[in-house]
Amino acid sequence: SQKIEQNSEALNIQEGKTATLTCNYTNYSPAYLQWYRQDPGRGPVFLLLIRENEKEKRKERLKVTFDTTLKQSLFHITASQPADSATYLCALDRNSGTYKYIFGTGTRLKVLA
Amino acid sequence: DADVTQTPRNRITKTGKRIMLECSQTKGHDRMYWYRQDPGLGLRLIYYSFDVKDINKGEISDGYSVSRQAQAKFSLSLESAIPNQTALYFCATSSTHGRGSGELFFGEGSRLTVL
Numbered sequence: 001s002q003k004i005e006q007n008s009e010a011l012n013i014q015e016g017k018t019a020t021l022t023c024n025y026t027n028y029s030p031a032y033l034q035w036y037r038q039d040p041g042r043g044p045v046f047l048l049l050i051r052e053n054e055k056e057k058r059k060e061r062l063k064v065t066f067d068t069t070l071k072q073s074l075f076h077i078t079a080s081q082p083a084d085s086a087t088y089l090c091a092l093d094r095n096s097g098t099y100k101y102i103f104g105t106g107t108r109l110k111v112l113a
Numbered sequence: 114d115a116d117v118t119q120t121p122r123n124r125i126t127k128t129g130k131r132i133m134l135e136c137s138q139t140k141g142h143d144r145m146y147w148y149r150q151d152p153g154l155g156l157r158l159i160y161y162s163f164d165v166k167d168i169n170k171g172e173i174s175d176g177y178s179v180s181r182q183a184q185a186k187f188s189l190s191l192e193s194a195i196p197n198q199t200a201l202y203f204c205a206t207s208s209t210h211g212r213g214s215g216e217l218f219f220g221e222g223s224r225l226t227v228l
Contacts, residue, residue, distance in 0.1 A: 008153070034216060043117075043203055043219030044156070089156070093215065101217060102172075103148075105155035 003027065004104040006090060012110045019077040021107045023090035026071060028102075030092035033066055035075050038087045038106065047088075048075075080111045116140045119204050119220035127228050132191040134223045136204030144207045145187040146217065147171075147179060149200040156203065162187055194227040201225075 005024045013019050023033070031052050036044035050057045050066040050073070057064045063076040077084050087108045091101040117138045126132055136145065147159040148171075158171030160179040168181060176198060178190045191198055201224050205217040 032215065036217075041222070043205075043221050044217070046216040046218070049216055091156075091217075100158070100161060100171075101215065102158065103156040105153060 004090065004092060004102060006088075006104040006107045008105055008107070010108040010110060012112060013080055015081060015111055015113050017080055019080045019084070019109055019111070021075040021088050021109065023073040023075065023104055024071060025092055028071070028092055029068075032093040033064075033073050034091045034101065035062075035064055035073075036089040036091060036103075038089055044089055077109075080109075082111045082113050085110045115221065117204055117206055117218055117220040119202075119223045121223060122221065123224045125226045125228065126194055128193075128195055130194050130227075132194050132225065134189045134202055134204075134225070136187045136189070136220060138185050138204075138206045138218075140206055140208070140218060141184075142206035142208040142218070143184065144215075145181065146205040146207070147177075147187070147189045148203045148205060149173070149198075150203060150222075151200050159189065159202075191225075191227075194225075196227045199225060199227045 003026045034049045035047045038044040048064045050064045061078045065074045087106040089103050089106040091103045120135045143164050146161040148156045150156050157173050159177050160171050162168045162181045165181050180188050201222050203222050204220040207215045207217050
C-alpha cells in the first residue's frame with residue numbers, strides 16, 4: 001500500500017544546532033514534494049517545494065533534499081531557534097502532475113533555548 | 114482578512130445532525146480542497162474540486178458531501194454526523210496558473226465535535 005512516513009516521535013534539539021527531519025515514502029512516484037509548518041491549532045503553512053528532478057532546494061535557513069532512488073526527503077533547519085518549534089509535514093503529489101497532495105503525519109520539533 | 118476563511122471555527126453537535134462547514138477564498142485560485150486532521154493520522158483528503166464543475170472524491174469521502182457554489186466558495190456537509198467525524202477540518206486552495214506548482218494555502222481550521 002502507499003505510505004508516507006515521518007518520525008512520529010518529537011525531535012528535541014538545542015538552539016543553534018541543525019535539525020534534520022525525515023520523510024520516507026513507499027509505492028509512490030511523486031513529481032513534487034512539499035514541506036509545511038504547522039503550529040498548534042493553526043493551518044499548515046507552505047515552506048518549500050522540490051521537484052523530482054531536483055536534488056536540493058534552499059530557502060534562507062531551510063534546506064530540502066529529495067532522493068527518488070531512496071524514496072526519501074530530508075528537511076534541514078540550520079542555526080535553529082526556539083521560534084522554529086512546530087510540527088513539520090511533508091506532502092507528496094501522489095500521481096505525477098495532478099496536484100493532489102497526500103500528507104505524512106508530521107514530526108514535532110522542539111528547539112530548546 | 115484571511116485569504117482562506119472557514120466558518121464556523123468551532124462547532125459542537127449531536128449524532129444525526131446535519132452540519133455544513135463553509136470555506137471562502139479571496140486568492141482567485143481554481144482548486145479547492147477539504148482535509149480532516151486527526152491525531153496520529155495526519156491530514157487526509159476528503160474531497161477536492163479543480164473548478165466549479167469538477168468535484169472529486171478523496172481518500173475518505175464516505176459520510177461527506179461537498180458543493181462548489183462559486184470559484185471562491187466550497188462547502189463540506191455531513192448529512193448525519195457521527196462521533197468518529199469529530200476532527201479538525203481544513204479547507205485549502207491552490208492554483209495551477211503561472212509558475213505555481215500546487216502549493217496549498219490553508220484556512221485556520223474548523224474544529225468539529227460530534228457527541
